[in-house]
Amino acid sequence: MVGSYMDEQAFVSLFRDHLQDVSKYLVRRVSANQVEDLASDIFEIAWRKRADCPEGFELPWLYRIAGYVLANHRRKAENRSVHLSLLDSDKTSPSAETLALDGSELSLAYQKLGSSDRQILSLVVFDGLTITESAIALGITANTASQKLKRARARLAKELIQLMSEND
Amino acid sequence: MNEKIEKDELLNKLRQSAKNPNAPILSEEILFAATKSEQRFGPRKLHTPKIILNLVGGAAVLAAVFALTLNPSQTDILKDLEPNGTSGSASIAMGNFIFTEEELLVSQKLNLAYWGQKAVGNYVSNSPETYVDNLWSGQQAYWIFVVADGVYMPNERSAEIRNMFKAENLDQFSGELTKDSTVRGIKFLIQEQGVGGALYPLVVKEAQESSFYQQVRDIMLSDTYTQIPLN
Numbered sequence: 001m002v003g004s005y006m007d008e009q010a011f012v013s014l015f016r017d018h019l020q021d022v023s024k025y026l027v028r029r030v031s032a033n034q035v036e037d038l039a040s041d042i043f044e045i046a047w048r049k050r051a052d053c054p055e056g057f058e059l060p061w062l063y064r065i066a067g068y069v070l071a072n073h074r075r076k077a078e079n080r081s082v083h084l085s086l087l088d089s090d091k092t093s094p095s096a097e098t099l100a101l102d103g104s105e106l107s108l109a110y111q112k113l114g115s116s117d118r119q120i121l122s123l124v125v126f127d128g129l130t131i132t133e134s135a136i137a138l139g140i141t142a143n144t145a146s147q148k149l150k151r152a153r154a155r156l157a158k159e160l161i162q163l164m165s166e167n168d
Numbered sequence: 169m170n171e172k173i174e175k176d177e178l179l180n181k182l183r184q185s186a187k188n189p190n191a192p193i194l195s196e197e198i199l200f201a202a203t204k205s206e207q208r209f210g211p212r213k214l215h216t217p218k219i220i221l222n223l224v225g226g227a228a229v230l231a232a233v234f235a236l237t238l239n240p241s242q243t244d245i246l247k248d249l250e251p252n253g254t255s256g257s258a259s260i261a262m263g264n265f266i267f268t269e270e271e272l273l274v275s276q277k278l279n280l281a282y283w284g285q286k287a288v289g290n291y292v293s294n295s296p297e298t299y300v301d302n303l304w305s306g307q308q309a310y311w312i313f314v315v316a317d318g319v320y321m322p323n324e325r326s327a328e329i330r331n332m333f334k335a336e337n338l339d340q341f342s343g344e345l346t347k348d349s350t351v352r353g354i355k356f357l358i359q360e361q362g363v364g365g366a367l368y369p370l371v372v373k374e375a376q377e378s379s380f381y382q383q384v385r386d387i388m389l390s391d392t393y394t395q396i397p398l399n
């Protein structure tokens with residue numbers, strides 16, 4: 001079911017249930033002083049688009065909006081001529097700086113991954129979404145999300161093995 | 169996290185390697201601001217878009233990206249139709265395009281169409297309604313078409329495509345336009361230049377004969393395209 005249930009009262013509940021999740025999602029990806037502004041944008045869009053919210057998948061839907069807001073935020077921050085910037089890699093995966101990894105070989109391997117791999121891994125591993133929820137957050141099918149995760153995991157393992165062999 | 173992931177030792181270790189983020193406590197003022205935000209659907213304004221001030225050489229105001237995704241066999245059709253002996257020019261056959269990201273990903277190739285298609289998804293964070301306000305007025309624009317093997321610009325008829333999106337047409341066919349990127353159809357991404365790169369995506373839904381979709385598609389089928397170097 002999509003959206004028709006999302007009256008004002010339901011939206012208030014959505015907000016209260018997930019405000020801190022959105023805050024955590026953002027703080028993994030941007031500096032803390034930008035979180036409030038971006039969260040404000042996310043909920044403003046969510047309010048306007050609330051009719052599109054799939055019942056039972058409110059949080060991944062919010063993450064999907066957050067992904068778009070983040071992508072635009074980073075694109076603007078880079079202040080690039082954006083004629084073809086959309087052909088660039090995605091801009092929603094956590095950066096190494098904001099994710100605060102512990103410096104282990106595994107975290108170094110993660111940082112070596114492409115942003116597409118980091119994106120799916122971050123949703124599943126750090127944000128705790130299921131495959132189905134990650135698919136909604138990314139706007140793709142569950143099957144595609146599963147394949148993406150599988151490939152990302154394989155590349156993570158490969159990077160880890162390479163790092164470990166270099167350190168031996 | 170689902171059970172399958174929980175049992176994955178590598179992913180579990182990765183999860184443990186990330187420090188628990190100290191997320192700011194956000195106030196409910198965000199809620200009040202959100203629910204007071206107005207729907208931006210409304211009568212179109214006739215003001216000149218700010219972006220016109222950013223003209224470079226009198227050229228680009230808007231960049232439009234039409235993300236088409238092809239499966240491998242359709243890419244072959246495209247290649248077969250390239251004129252012999254020409255450089256950078258190709259006729260594009262658009263008979264059996266598949267417009268979903270899933271189809272493209274099946275090919276396991278992260279190509280330009282993949283990125284273009286992903287970008288279409290940016291619509292949520294913008295206001296397609298505003299895009300309509302800006303675009304219908306027929307300002308100069310580049311319409312760039314992303315297909316599996318490159319980025320193309322229409323040679324002659326981009327004006328015709330642009331004219332399709334003028335107010336009179338959009339009013340007539342408003343029911344055939346949507347912001348929902350999951351809908352099959354022709355997906356455009358309009359990208360402003362010089363004002364932060366705001367994106368204004370729109371999906372022209374697949375529909376019946378004589379539909380807006382068919383008209384846009386027919387114009388595109390009849391055009392020729394020049395490949396744009398990316399460097």
